Amino acid sequence: MPDASEPCWLERTRLQRLLDVLLERGFEVHGPVLRDGATLFAPVQRVAELAAGWRDEQTPGGYSLEPCGEARTFGVVSGPGALKPFVFAPHEPLLQVRMDGPGSSFEAEPVLPEGHKVAVLGARACDLAALAVQDRIFLRGRFPDPHYAVRRRALFTIGVSCTRSVSTCFCTSQGTGPEVTGGYDLALTELAEGFVVRFGSPEGEDLVGALGLPIASEEALRRERSDLDACAEGIERALDSGDLRDLLYANLGHPRWEEVGERCLGCGNCTMVCPTCFCHDQRDEPALDGAASLRVREWDSCFNPEHSQIHGINFRARVRDRYRQWLVHKLAGWVDQFDTSGCVGCGRCITWCPVGIDLTEEVDAIRRTEGAS
Amino acid sequence: MSARVRAARPRLGVFKFASCDGCQLQLLNLEDELLALADRVEIAHFLEASSRVEPGPYDVALVEGSITTSRDVERIREVRDQSAFLIAIGACATAGGIQHLRNVADVEAWKSEIYPHPEWLDTLATSTPISDHIPVDHEIHGCPVNKREVLRVMLRALLGAGPDPPRASxxxxxxxxxxxxxxxxxxxxxxxxxxxxxxxxxxxxxxxxxxxxxxxxxxxxxxxxxxxxxxxxxxxxxxxxxxxxxxxxxxxxxxxxxxxxxxxx
Incomplete structure (x- = not known):
């Protein structure tokens, strides 16, 4: 058993063994697979199911895959899905309400998820940073979310450091990547012949022990460092976040909001793919017999006009109001509320915005013309 | 609405105007739920399902189709008069449907191009949603409607709750x-x-x-x-x-x- 501080080495041909051990231990293993022109996390049993040999190109409002010409298992940086659905379900029951008959009292019982064990292989550094942000929102404070807590406890994360980036990435600005440095059970860095492996939890340590991995060579670690540094240097997009909170609060009347409001579809795609956005709605679904009803929670968005509808008035009636709310909350309000930015620099909101609105560009425009209003 | 649907076994009427019947079929496609639903509501008028027709009044009316003839204009008022809670279902009833394309065309010219005796036709120059003609209590959108949403709205109404429709994109x-x-x-x-x-x-x-x-x-x-x-x-x-x-x-x-x-x- 290697010392905790010593990175190990996993031959490429032995990656299946990692999956096998996880499956033997009762995990449902999810990894990035090709689906409808992108990658999604989906249950896998064989390494051959993973999106190996491909890489992604991402631009504002554009995503494409192409063969990468080498046997990289994790050549695709990311797809639209992050870790969010594994812990904060898009649609889940919260309460089962039962009533004996008209006028009688009712009982409400929490419906908790079963919490079956899930291992996610291929989470990126930004995804793990986002998970830490969501932990902060859902688990801390006086009212930790029991549904999130059950899923979170059952989640085993295998991060993969990025050795390439796409044009929408800006993790280096947010201090979240490209190297996986925390919040993981296992962390991998993919090199040509295999993977440098580190563990970050007792469960991860146990798994490394079960695999009987040798210590990584100094040559492997040298190449790892070189690849990670090259990746970080290659990231060109940036979000100047020094005084961001004050900048945004001081520019709530900036004409740029009006301008972006004309381009913004208000569709909410940015918030759905954002790995930290947590807004949700609750609905009651009556049962057929009229004696029960299920309270369901589902992802909502501050771009949904209904989200800001209160009795008699919508306090964010225009798209520009909703865009401003999203951006200012994400980059400034979260700092006050959760002591962290809500942005991990994954760039998904840029890629998956159908009209390619780029938050880094919006912030830059406000910064360049501050006080223009 | 909630105050209105209070009968122990409310009477349901389903009515059709200019439409393809696809939305009514969505009701019949509720195969696993239909019998249980029929226990809770009396299906009094639903020609797509049964030729047995009971006269009004109706506690809940589902109206499919758009208004395209002068007779439609009269009949939708009759349905409204007979119905406590009236729900327009489907794109024809809520938006005029695909047949609203006549609204931006010359209907008189079409009639004579298509029909040998256009003078036999009684048609309006427009296809309009139900809400253009009578007050509508709720609209369920779609072509066709989602059967789950129709069921959900009805079950909520039976509990005295409002429709709470999906409003997201x-x-x-x-x-x-x-x-x-x-x-x-x-x-x-x-x-x-x-x-x-x-x-x-x-x-x-x-x-x-x-x-x-x-x-x-x-x-x-x-x-x-x-x-x-x-x-x-x-x-x-x-x-x-x-x-x-x-x-x-x-x-x-x-x-x-x-x-x-x-x-x-």
Whole structure:
């Protein structure tokens, strides 16, 4: 058993063994697979199911895959899905309400998820940073979310450091990547012949022990460092976040909001793919017999006009109001509320915005013309 | 509405105007739930299901179809008079349906081109939604409607609760379901970003673009989407047709279509 501080080495041909051990231990293993022109996390049993040999190109409002010409298992940086659905379900029951008959009292019982064990292989550094942000929102404070807590406890994360980036990435600005440095059970860095492996939890340590991995060579670690540094240097997009909170609060009347409001579809795609956005709605679904009803929670968005509808008035009636709310909350309000930015620099909101609105560009425009209003 | 549906076993009437019957069929497609539902409501008038017809009044009326004849104008008023809670179901009843295309065409010219005896026809120059003619208590959108939503609205009404319809965009439903965006990754023309949720993102789930049969999402930004889809190489005339489709009579879609047609030189 290697010392905790010593990175190990996993031959490429032995990656299946990692999956096998996880499956033997009762995990449902999810990894990035090709689906409808992108990658999604989906249950896998064989390494051959993973999106190996491909890489992604991402631009504002554009995503494409192409063969990468080498046997990289994790050549695709990311797809639209992050870790969010594994812990904060898009649609889940919260309460089962039962009533004996008209006028009688009712009982409400929490419906908790079963919490079956899930291992996610291929989470990126930004995804793990986002998970830490969501932990902060859902688990801390006086009212930790029991549904999130059950899923979170059952989640085993295998991060993969990025050795390439796409044009929408800006993790280096947010201090979240490209190297996986925390919040993981296992962390991998993919090199040509295999993977440098580190563990970050007792469960991860146990798994490394079960695999009987040798210590990584100094040559492997040298190449790892070189690849990670090259990746970080290659990231060109940036979000100047020094005084961001004050900048945004001081520019709530900036004409740029009006301008972006004309381009913004208000569709909410940015918030759905954002790995930290947590807004949700609750609905009651009556049962057929009229004696029960299920309270369901589902992802909502501050771009949904209904989200800001209160009795008699919508306090964010225009798209520009909703865009401003999203951006200012994400980059400034979260700092006050959760002591962290809500942005991990994954760039998904840029890629998956159908009209390619780029938050880094919006912030830059406000910064360049501050006080223009 | 909630105060109105209080009968122990409310009486249901289902009525059809200009339509294809597809929305009524969605009710009949509730195969696993239909018998239980029939225990809780008395199906008093539903010609698609039974030729046995009970006279009104009705506690709940579901109205399919648009108003296209002078007789329709009278009959929808009769239905309204007989019905405590009236729900317009489907794109024909809520937006005039695909037949609303006559509203931007010369109906007199069409009649004589198509029919040997156009003088035998009694038709209005327009196809209009039910709400243009009578007060409507609720609208369920879609072509066809989602049967789950019809059931949900009825079950909620039976409990005395309001309809609480989905109001998100199709994109939000699509992402909740974990589908990959057909615009961003597929380069397809999809109306999802401007369209009201409720279908479960059915078309994008099958890899094709949404065609807006649920009508505009509140606050839909048609011109911004049109600009994006034009960038995919779609001619403006084709784009205009996407906004002129099944629910194209809604002002948000109509104005976008008109803007595209104006610029089509």
């Amino acid at each position: 199709v994109c939000m439903e699509c992402k909740r379901s974990g589908h990959v965006c057909v615009i961003v990754a597929g380069g397809q023309a999809c109306m999802g970003p401007v369209t009201r949720a409720g279908c479960g993102a059915l078309c994008p789930s099958l890899g094709r673009g949404c065609y807006a049969c649920f009508g505009p999402y509140e606050g839909a930004n048609g011109p911004a989407l049109a600009g994006r889809l034009e960038g995919l190489g779609l001619p403006r005339r084709d784009l205009a047709r996407r906004f002129r489709g099944i629910t194209g009579s809604h002002p948000a879609f109509r104005s976008t279509a008109e803007g595209l047609e104006d610029g089509d030189g």
